[in-house]
Amino acid sequence: MDGDGIPLAFSLFPGNANEQTSLKPLEEKVLRDFGCTKFIYCSDAGLGSEAVKRINHAGERAFIVTQSIKKLNKDDKKWALDKTGFKRVSDDTPVNLSEIPEDDNGLYYKDEPYTPRELHQRLIVTYSPKYAKYQKTIRDAQVERAEKMLNSGKVKKERRNPNDPARFTGKTAVTEDGEAAEIHNYLDTDKIEQESLYDELYAVTTDLLDDDVKDILKVSEGRWEIEECFRIMKTDFGARPVFLHDNIRIKAHFLICFLSLVIYHYLERELEHAFTCEKILDKLKTINFADIQEQGFIPLYTRDKLTDALHEICGFDTDYKFITKSHMKTIQKKSKGRK
Secondary structure (H helix, E strand, O other): OOOOOOOOOOOOOOOOOOHHHHHHHHHHHHHHHHOOOOOEEEEOHHHOOHHHHHHOOOOOOEEEEEEOHHHOOHHHHHHHHOOOOEEEOOOOOEEOHHHOOOOOOOOEEEEEEEOOOOOOEEEEEEEOHHHHHHHHHHHHHHHHHHHHHHHHOOOOOOOOOOOOHHHHEEEEEEOOOOOEEEEEEEEOHHHHHHHHOOOOEEEEEEOOOOOOHHHHHHHHHOHHHHHHHHHHHHHHOOOOOOOOOOHHHHHHHHHHHHHHHHHHHHHHHHOOOOOOHHHHHHHHHHOOEEEEOOOEEEEOOOOOHHHHHHHHHHOOOOOOOOEEHHHHHHHHHHHHHOO
């Protein structure tokens, strides 16, 4: 997508294909089709292996990749979790996270050289008190659900979902003497405390060793626009699941979804991002008309701020009490002529 969030292109790969194997061909396609040799590769940790980073360290390329703090080595993890050594992103003022008030809305960071193997990188850890409070609220609700599970005696055996409340439960099956005993489930406070250590600590690695942290974080945070595109494609435009088998039909299906996404983002931009995706799509679905004995049309939708904005950017109104057939034809011609 471009700087305005408008999707530029998409590629399809088999659902059972490893993402790692599709990355290099996709980058080669970007280089070939768009002719850009200078770009920053930005991804989550799933596509951030050392090999991928080396590919995007060559020439004029660079990378910014999400790093799991939990997967850092012992020393780097200890440094990341230490509340000292942070600075405020806005003005680089040194802070101690333990002294920040709960209602603080700032963003804080610290960074250090990072060379897990051969490639010299920079590890940046950020902290947001506002989001940390949000995460604590979510976890407290999950702990409450875990306690209800324990009280009811209905504890799940498998906990595959990382957000499953049952992850906060533990069990013992032996006595203190090591003898066999009935399984006893309990609330694992150690797990709760351990997870709270990572509340809104977010880390990235990059080979942009001398660039300003603000610029690096701005690029990294832009990933949400791409993730939002995937969510809209899958949830609102029905891209998945695909009930097709012929390759041509599959490509046509995704092409329709992609074009819908492009049109939606142009519409969203014209609306100055004042309305959510769900609200815009729901409203468009309600803009219907009743055909009155082939004399004209009566709108069946209710006028509001969103319909007024849609009428303004489209250059015509359809919220009259009655619209003649000739007027409707004029509106249709005008809408077809807009670019």
